[in-house]
Amino acid sequence: MSGFAYVVHDGKVESPPLKQALGFRAGLVWIHLTTNDARAKAWLGGEAGLSPYVIEALTAAETRPRCDPFGEGAVINLRGLSSDELAASDLLASIRIYAHDGCVFSVTRKALNALQPVRARVEAGKILDPGDLIAALALAITEELDPVVADLGDSLDDCEEQIAARHAFELRRMVNRVRSQAIGFRRFLNPQRAALEKLAAMPSDWLAEDDRLHLSAAADRAARMAEELESIRERAALTHETLTDLRSEQIDQRSLIIAVVAMVFLPLTFITGLLGMNVAGIPFAHEPWAFWGVFWFCVVIAVVIAAYFVRRHWFER
Incomplete structure (x- = not known):
């Protein structure tokens, strides 16, 4: 004390x-x-x-x-x-x-x-x-x-x-x-x-x-x-x-971006997986332009899908 x-x-x-x-x-x-x-x-x-x-x-x-x-x-x-x-x-x-x-x-x-x-x-x-x-x-x-x-x-x-x-x-x-x-x-x-x-x-x-x-x-x-x-x-x-x-808005926005990216690559993954099968009979498999043809075909599909999402205003906050 x-x-x-x-x-x-x-x-x-x-x-x-x-x-x-x-x-x-x-x-x-x-x-x-x-x-x-x-x-x-x-x-x-x-x-x-x-x-x-x-x-x-x-x-x-x-x-x-x-x-x-x-x-x-x-x-x-x-x-x-x-x-x-x-x-x-x-x-x-x-x-x-x-x-x-x-x-x-x-x-x-x-x-x-x-x-x-x-x-x-x-x-x-x-x-x-x-x-x-x-x-x-x-x-x-x-x-x-x-x-x-x-x-x-x-x-x-x-x-x-x-x-x-x-x-x-x-x-x-x-x-x-x-x-x-x-x-x-x-x-x-x-x-x-x-x-x-x-x-x-x-x-x-x-x-x-x-x-x-x-x-x-x-x-x-x-x-x-x-x-x-x-x-x-x-x-x-x-x-x-x-x-x-x-914070919820940011999480939703990021989840939306992930979902859009997944939607863009889903058909591309299907196409490349289908054409990548190790079986005979794949069309144009021996053509010299086949790789670039598939590449640009995938690019066009990706652009079309992205344009669709932009048109539907999915990226707007």
């Missing part, structure tokens, strides 16, 4: 050890743990003295974004990008927060990219209370996610442009990747928007009016990204269908 703590009081910022931070009474005491084992539960229940409900919410293995009032505070779960390797079905790392007047406990199991800029703001003295901290975390998460969602849309735009050039086979994997990522992000952004909206509307003394405005802004941004991801998901599905149709 590892972590850090900050104490902000009268504009001054300190970073004491975790155990010492518990004894401070200040404008903001932020205690953060990074763990995936049982030691966090023991520390939060023992030295921190948190209730079993809060401990379970902070250390649960699986979480979705949410906001639930608890006593004078609230339990908040948010999701953001991580530098750690994550499962394909779980593209965002979680941060679990318990906040009340003057104090914030947070826990992560995977590295959360948004933590670093928020820590920098705390150290610069720009975050003074729990409302500022949660709003800063929400804004940092959405600001980092925004260009990622935009890149997904750009990737899909590139795929749609290349469809016109009929590069169907090369695009299927890219479209599937974009669609999978969009589904993974959207899975958490919708409940995260709802959690931020609920927190912004929650009647709490430790949330100032500007904190509520920042939370509402983060919720609006999450809602916009969720709508964009839904659009990307639908466009990816349509693009995938188009690629499947193009």
Whole structure:
């Protein structure tokens, strides 16, 4: 188990050890743990003295974004990008927060990219209370996610442009990747928007009016990204269908060419097989022009058959 703590009081910022931070009474005491084992539960229940409900919410293995009032505070779960390797079905790392007047406990199991800029703001003295901290975390998460969602849309735009050039086979994997990522992000952004909206509307003394405005802004941004991801998901599905149709069309076209070639050579094979029999009595077998006669006869038959297929528009797409 590892972590850090900050104490902000009268504009001054300190970073004491975790155990010492518990004894401070200040404008903001932020205690953060990074763990995936049982030691966090023991520390939060023992030295921190948190209730079993809060401990379970902070250390649960699986979480979705949410906001639930608890006593004078609230339990908040948010999701953001991580530098750690994550499962394909779980593209965002979680941060679990318990906040009340003057104090914030947070826990992560995977590295959360948004933590670093928020820590920098705390150290610069720009975050003074729990409302500022949660709003800063929400804004940092959405600001980092925004260009990622935009890149997904750009990737899909590139795929749609290349469809016109009929590069169907090369695009299927890219479209599937974009669609999978969009589904993974959207899975958490919708409940995260709802959690931020609920927190912004929650009647709490430790949330100032500007904190509520920042939370509402983060919720609006999450809602916009969720709508964009839904659009990307639908466009990816349509693009995938188009690629499947193009692939079927290409296969049909190639099968048609093979069938036409087989139809052209079928009578020629019959003629050459018939004349190639090693029996007596084949007409003109000893004439000097016999070979070229058969050759040009086969050419004429092949041209007639090909002309028939062209006239019937078999080669048209």
